[in-house]
Structures are given as structure tokens and as C-alpha cells.
Amino acid sequence: MSLLELDGVKVHFPVKKGILFDRTVGHVYAVDGISLKVEAGQTYGLVGESGCGKTTLGRAVLRLVDVTDGSVVLDGTDVAKLPEKELRSFRRRLQMVFQDPLGSLNPRQNIESILSEGMAAHGIGANQEERRERIREILAKVGLPANALSRYPHEFSGGQRQRIGIARALVLEPDLIICDEPVSALDVSIQAQVINLLEELQESMGLTYLVIAHDLAVVRHISDVIGVMYLGSLVEEAPSDSLYEEPLHPYTRALMSAVPVPDPEVEERRERILLHGDLPSPANPPAGCRFHTRCPWAQPKCSEERPELTDAGGGHKVACHFTREIQDGTLTPAGSDAVVIPAQAEAPAEETAKEPEPAAPESGEAAESGDTSATASEDVSEDVSEDVSEDK
Amino acid sequence: MSLTTTASKIDRLAQLTARTETASGASLWREAMRRMRASKMAIIGAVIIAGFVLLAVIGPWIAPYSPTDQTWRGEVFSNRGEFVGARAENWFGLDHLGRDLFSRMLVGARQTLLVGVVSMLIGLLIGAFVGIVSGAAVTLGGKTGRRIDDAIMRVTDILLALPSLLLAVSVAAVMGQSLTTVMIAVGVVQIPVFARLLRGSMLAQGGSDYVLAARSLGIRKRRIVLTQILPNSLSPVIVQATLSLATAIIEAAALSYLGLGNPDPAVPEWGVMLSAAQRFFDNEPMMSMYPAVGIVITALGFTLLGEAMREALDPKLRG
Numbered sequence: 001m002s003l004l005e006l007d008g009v010k011v012h013f014p015v016k017k018g019i020l021f022d023r024t025v026g027h028v029y030a031v032d033g034i035s036l037k038v039e040a041g042q043t044y045g046l047v048g049e050s051g052c053g054k055t056t057l058g059r060a061v062l063r064l065v066d067v068t069d070g071s072v073v074l075d076g077t078d079v080a081k082l083p084e085k086e087l088r089s090f091r092r093r094l095q096m097v098f099q100d101p102l103g104s105l106n107p108r109q110n111i112e113s114i115l116s117e118g119m120a121a122h123g124i125g126a127n128q129e130e131r132r133e134r135i136r137e138i139l140a141k142v143g144l145p146a147n148a149l150s151r152y153p154h155e156f157s158g159g160q161r162q163r164i165g166i167a168r169a170l171v172l173e174p175d176l177i178i179c180d181e182p183v184s185a186l187d188v189s190i191q192a193q194v195i196n197l198l199e200e201l202q203e204s205m206g207l208t209y210l211v212i213a214h215d216l217a218v219v220r221h222i223s224d225v226i227g228v229m230y231l232g233s234l235v236e237e238a239p240s241d242s243l244y245e246e247p248l249h250p251y252t253r254a255l256m257s258a259v260p261v262p263d264p265e266v267e268e269r270r271e272r273i274l275l276h277g278d279l280p281s282p283a284n285p286p287a288g289c290r291f292h293t294r295c296p297w298a299q300p301k302c303s304e305e306r307p308e309l310t311d312a313g314g315g316h317k318v319a320c321h322f323t324r325e326i327q328d329g330t331l332t333p334a335g336s337d338a339v340v341i342p343a344q345a346e347a348p349a350e351e352t353a354k355e356p357e358p359a360a361p362e363s364g365e366a367a368e369s370g371d372t373s374a375t376a377s378e379d380v381s382e383d384v385s386e387d388v389s390e391d392k
Numbered sequence: 393m394s395l396t397t398t399a400s401k402i403d404r405l406a407q408l409t410a411r412t413e414t415a416s417g418a419s420l421w422r423e424a425m426r427r428m429r430a431s432k433m434a435i436i437g438a439v440i441i442a443g444f445v446l447l448a449v450i451g452p453w454i455a456p457y458s459p460t461d462q463t464w465r466g467e468v469f470s471n472r473g474e475f476v477g478a479r480a481e482n483w484f485g486l487d488h489l490g491r492d493l494f495s496r497m498l499v500g501a502r503q504t505l506l507v508g509v510v511s512m513l514i515g516l517l518i519g520a521f522v523g524i525v526s527g528a529a530v531t532l533g534g535k536t537g538r539r540i541d542d543a544i545m546r547v548t549d550i551l552l553a554l555p556s557l558l559l560a561v562s563v564a565a566v567m568g569q570s571l572t573t574v575m576i577a578v579g580v581v582q583i584p585v586f587a588r589l590l591r592g593s594m595l596a597q598g599g600s601d602y603v604l605a606a607r608s609l610g611i612r613k614r615r616i617v618l619t620q621i622l623p624n625s626l627s628p629v630i631v632q633a634t635l636s637l638a639t640a641i642i643e644a645a646a647l648s649y650l651g652l653g654n655p656d657p658a659v660p661e662w663g664v665m666l667s668a669a670q671r672f673f674d675n676e677p678m679m680s681m682y683p684a685v686g687i688v689i690t691a692l693g694f695t696l697l698g699e700a701m702r703e704a705l706d707p708k709l710r711g
Contacts, residue, residue: 062608091610104601108420108623118609152419168605 009070032232045223095169099181101161105153159190296333434700440693451498500660515582523590548584593625634698638691
């Protein structure tokens with residue numbers, strides 16, 4: 001059995017209006033039916049653009065926001081339905097590392113007080129002396145000096161603050177740590193340090209992570225399984241290598257193609273999918289497939305029927321009606337909403353270096369793109385992963 | 393790089409920094425104090441206030457004459473416009489009843505300070521209490537809490553909508569004429585200001601990430617409100633308290649000036665003195681100048697200190 005199982009989780013925020021009496025005039029569908037499983041000892045990466053609901057999902061797992069529907073089962077206990085009193089003691093097993101390292105630390109508490117507060121609330125350590133001993137151990141583990149205890153958050157650097165945030169989660173010995181954009185507020189050089197620290201801690205302490213991020217390189221580096229979110233639902237879920245080698249959903253393909261390649265020759269030749277328009281409002285999501293308004297391959301069926309997340313082989317799940325057709329090239333991108341710049345292996349460099357043109361490409365070229373896309377994105381992912389490992 | 397070498401490097405760095413810094417970290421309050429000491433505005437404000445408080449404490453003992461005895465009654469004829477200005481005997485001259493103005497200023501400082509401090513405290517304590525109740529209700533109480541907060545805030549809105557002096561005059565008029573009335577009246581005016589300020593500050597802090605973090609740690613909500621949200625919400629209130637001391641003194645003076653202050657004219661108070669002197673402004677402008685300048689300088693001192701505190705406590709300006 002998986003450590004964490006989400007089944008049809010929905011988080012809807014009511015939109016209220018009215019001066020004296022609140023009237024619900026609609027809902028923001030922040031998370032709209034997500035099911036996923038996180039295995040013990042593994043890392044589940046959740047990616048998606050801003051506003052797709054990934055942070056809300058993370059908070060829903062901790063029940064920092066109330067779950068409208070569905071279940072969040074950690075080790076047999078449904079967090080979503082736990083009464084307030086039991087929830088408080090249960091929270092020890094679920095911890096969170098926040099995006100903003102400074103904002104998530106109380107500026108008027110010193111590090112000892114920040115770290116021991118949770119321990120005291122859960123009765124870990126008989127007295128303050130015992131707790132201090134335990135905190136010292138954890139501080140050493142996350143790479144902070146022992147004299148940090150009496151200092152205040154503003155006296156630390158960004159990377160150190162994030163280490164404090166990680167230590168705060170660790171002192172409670174949780175089963176699952178949710179990392180909400182753990183490195184996006186940090187410098188690139190510090191990002192690698194913190195990512196590596198998270199990996200080392202996972203190895204030495206057997207931790208399970210749910211990592212929420214928008215940085216594809218970070219997520220690939222750290223995750224075993226990756227879920228791609230779009231407008232409150234999962235569009236694709238696959239083991240990390242499989243996802244990067246062969247993204248199946250049009251949205252994932254667009255995301256992957258947006259990662260620049262350091263090699264200029266590859267950069268010019270590779271396939272690029274440019275999405276037009278913005279993320280639709282989660283208060284008024286489009287009918288059918290959530291992505292059809294921006295999908296270059298959209299068909300009439302897409303606006304009518306919402307695709308389910310189905311297995312396309314090898315644990316690679318995708319929510320798209322036309323996965324196979326897109327992959328083998330029988331379905332071609334159309335419409336002026338999006339532009340696919342096909343990979344042009346033979347084209348002279350001067351011409352392909354131009355900015356993408358808004359016109360839709362010819363169907364012949366697009367059919368070709370189906371074959372070459374896999375290799376192109378493989379190059380992308382190779383280079384990206386190298387990028388990360390150099391930072392170690 | 394392995395973890396152990398990283399850790400040893402960090403420890404080495406910590407040893408080096410420990411030599412230049414004290415072992416314990418600097419809390420925000422301590423750092424704010426350090427910034428205050430470096431601020432000219434704060435120093436000028438503090439010096440003015442210290443002088444004023446000193447006068448208020450020792451004034452009655454160093455006053456050269458009695459503030460109430462009409463010793464030079466025979467030299468002043470207000471109906472004929474004959475006044476005595478500053479002279480060697482009486483440094484600030486005499487008032488319209490032949491009393492020594494310098495002595496009256498010295499003794500009056502105490503009353504003025506008392507009115508300012510007491511009315512500020514009335515506003516601060518009641519206002520902060522209302523603010524905490526309201527802020528805590530929103531943070532803790534779900535729907536019922538929001539209702540309680542709504543009810544409290546509508547009442548403070550009504551109080552805020554009334555012009556402050558008008559409100560003070562109404563309170564003073566209802567309660568009759570006395571110094572206590574002035575203090576209460578001026579204090580009541582400040583209650584909604586403090587309540588709103590603290591509630592707003594608590595609400596803003598309630599949405600911050602560290603509160604979320606505390607919740608996810610499984611800490612009780614009541615404890616979060618008291619140990620996390622409240623201490624972080626206090627700085628604007630402290631600043632407002634200093635600033636409102638200035639307005640309280642001015643408003644108390646205004647009430648005295650309108651004749652709603654201390655009914656016993658023998659007890660000197662700067663506002664009452666200003667009120668009395670105003671009748672003779674055409675003949676003897678200096679008589680009203682002393683209490684007026686006194687009030688202005690005192691208010692200025694509190695305002696300067698308050699502004700300096702605001703800057704020192706603002707986390708965005710932390711360098």
C-alpha cells in the first residue's frame with residue numbers, strides 16, 4: 001500500500017458577494033479531482049504553471065485548507081475527515097517546507113524556540129534540555145552550526161533559512177514532507193545545495209517527499225514519479241525518466257519544449273510548441289478537456305468530453321483523448337491559437353534562428369515533428385540534468 | 393561535496409563569526425533599539441520628552457512662587473489692558489490675575505502630562521483589548537468569529553466616523569466638567585483607532601507563512617494567536633501610542649480651551665491657561681504664547697519619537 005493516497009481530491013473556494021449577508025456567487029476550482037499515490041521512501045514531483053493549483057493541493061494534503069471532496073489517506077488515516085483535535089496530533093506525521101524561507105519563520109522567535117515549539121506541542125523530548133540535544137543533532141544534519149540556536153531568522157542567509165525550515169519539519173520525525181517550491185526563492189547555486197541536502201536526508205532517514213515546483217530541472221533531478229498539473233487536475237503522470245524522454249500530453253510537450261537547450265545547434269533544430277493565451281480562470285474552467293482552449297491539437301471532442309487519466313503503458317498515465325494519434329502523427333496541430341515549430345534537421349541555421357511566426361505550419365512538416373520530437377526532447381532533458389549535476 | 397565537509401566548513405565559519413559577534417543573536421527589539429540610538433529624530437524627541445517629564449515631576453518644587461497665589465494682583469488690570477510682561481522677578485510675566493506665569497507653566501506640566509498619558513492609556517488598553525478580541529475572533533472562530541468581529545468593527549466604524557473632537561465634547565458634556573472627564577473623553581476617541589490598528593495588524597500577520605507553518609506543526613490555534621500573531625502585530629500599536637500621546641495632549645488642551653476641562657481654574661494646566669489667555673490676546677499675546685509653545689514642543693517631541701520608532705520597527709527598512 002502506498003504511504004499517501006489521494007482520491008478525487010477537490011478544493012473549491014467559494015466566491016462571496018454581498019454587504020450584510022454573504023451570497024455564494026461561484027467557486028474557484030483550485031483543485032478539481034486529483035488522484036495520486038506516493039510510495040514510501042520515494043519522491044513525487046508535482047509540476048505546473050502558476051495558478052494551476054499545485055500549492056493548494058499541497059496545503060490540502062496537510063489540511064491547511066479544507067478539502068471539499070475526496071480523500072487524503074496517509075497510512076490508512078483519512079486526513080480530510082479527521083476531527084480538529086485528532087488532526088492536530090496527526091500533523092506531526094505530515095510536515096511542510098515552505099517556499100519563502102524568511103516568511104515562514106517567525107521573525108520574533110529564535111531558532112531554538114522555532115524548532116522546539118512543534119516538539120513541545122507533540123510531547124517529543126521530556127524537557128527543554130532533551131529537546132535542545134535533539135535539535136542540535138538535526139541542525140548538524142541540515143548543515144547549520146550549533147550556535148544557530150540563539151539566533152534569529154533575519155541573521156541567516158536565504159539558504160540557511162531554508163535549512164532551518166527543513167530542520168523544523170525534521171524534528172517531528174514525519175512520514176511525509178511536502179516541499180512547496182523548496183528552492184524557487186533561492187539563488188541557483190544555493191538551490192543545488194538544498195536539493196542535494198533533501199536527497200541526502202531522504203537516503204539517510206528514509207523520508208518520503210511530495211515536491212511541488214515549477215522548475216522542470218529541479219523536479220526531474222529529485223523525483224521518482226512526476227505529475228503534471230494543469231488548471232486543477234493532473235494531465236500526465238509518469239516515472240520521471242519516462243516523462244522527460246517521451247512527454248505524451250500536448251501540455252507537457254509544450255512545457256518541455258520551453259526549456260532552453262545550452263547547445264545552440266540543438267536549440268535551433270529542436271521542436272518548439274508555443275502556447276498562446278493565458279491559463280483560463282479556475283473560477284470558470286473550460287468544459288471538456290481543460291487544456292483544449294490552448295491545445296494545438298484540439299478536436300471537437302476535446303471541448304465536450306473530459307479525458308480521464310489513463311495508463312498509456314509502463315505506468316505512464318495521460319489524460320488526453322488523442323495520445324496515440326498525436327504520437328504517431330496522424331493528428332496534426334491546427335488553428336492559430338498555438339504554433340508548433342517543427343524540428344528541421346536539414347534546414348540552414350540562418351533561417352531557423354528567426355522568431356516563430358504566428359501562422360500555423362504546413363501539415364507535412366507537422367507530421368514530421370511527431371517522429372523527431374522524441375529525440376529533440378531527449379536532448380533537452382539530457383542537457384538539463386547535466387546542468388543540475390554540475391552544480392553539486 | 394559531502395555533507396560532513398560542508399558541515400565542518402560551516403562550523404569553522406561560525407567560529408570565526410562568533411569572535412566578532414556576541415554569542416546570542418540580536419532580537420528584533422534589540423535591533424530596533426540600536427537603530428533608534430542612531431537616529432537624530434529619535435534623540436531629539438527623547439530629549440524633549442525627558443525634559444518634559446522631568447519638569448512634570450520636579451516642577452512644583454522648583455517653581456519660584458506659588459502658582460495659585462495672586463501675589464501681584466495690584467499690578468495687573470485686565471479690564472484696562474494693563475499687563476506685566478517678562479521681567480527679572482517674573483521670567484514669563486504675570487497672568488491676568490497677577491499670578492506668576494513661569495511657576496504656573498512648571499506646575500501645569502504635570503497636569504498636561506497626566507492628561508496625555510492617562511487618556512492614551514485608556515485608549516490603548518481598551519482599544520488593544522477590543523482589537524485582540526476582534527482579531528482573535530477572526531483568526532480562530534470560523535463563521536461565529538467573523539460575526540463577532542463584524543459586530544465589533546461596525547461599532548468602531550461608527551466611533552471613527554464621528555469627528556474626534558466632537559466625540560470628546562459629547563462625552564465631556566454628558567459626564568460633566570472635570571479633569572477625569574477630559575481624560576476619559578480624549579481616551580474614548582482613541583479606542584477605535586487602537587482597536588482597528590491592532591485587528592488589522594493581526595489579520596495581516598494571520599495570513600503569513602509562519603502562521604501556516606505553526607498550524608502545520610500542530611500548535612494550538614489559541615497559542616498561535618498569543619505567541620506568534622500578537623507579538624508580531626504590536627509594533628504599529630506602539631508607534632500609534634507614542635503619536636497619540638501628542639494628539640491626546642492637544643485634544644485635552646482643546647477641551648480645556650472650550651471650557652470643558654478642569655473646572656478649578658486655580659490648578660494650572662496648559663490647555664486651561666491657553667484658554668484663559670486667549671481673551672487677552674490683543675493686549676498681551678505673550679501670555680498665550682507660553683502654554684501654546686509648551687504644548688507644541690511637547691507634541692513635537694512625542695511625534696518625533698513615534699516617527700523614529702516607526703522607522704526603527706519597520707522590517708522593510710532593516711539593513
